[in-house]
Amino acid sequence: MKLIRIKDVIERTGLGRSTVYKYMNLGLFPKSVNLTSRAVAWVESEVDAWIQNSIECRDTEDN
Template identity: 50%
Template sequence: MTKHLRMPAVMEVTGLGRSTIYALMSQGKFPTPVKLGSRAVAWPETVVAEWLNSRPSAVAA
């Protein structure tokens, strides 16, 4: 069974703020959450990890 991350955990893992996450979602640049119930959503941990791995990493010069 896949572990799901709620918004506070996603913010901690990605280092992004809530508004940035929703802005990226509206631009199609961040995965959309899955509904857990009528008022609850979460992101599958594997989807967030794949998104993080697809991001270019900063290289110190």
């Protein structure tokens, strides 16, 4: 299991930092994991699954 930091999340998803946190608070994006009192990361596989789900939703809407 690999953890990725916000920079990688932004690069993978194309979302901005504030949007990542907004979606996370709305339950639309995976929750972060606290590493220290000032550092967080996300589980890579959960972010990848979110991306895959977004693609599947897009493909379903197209049909």
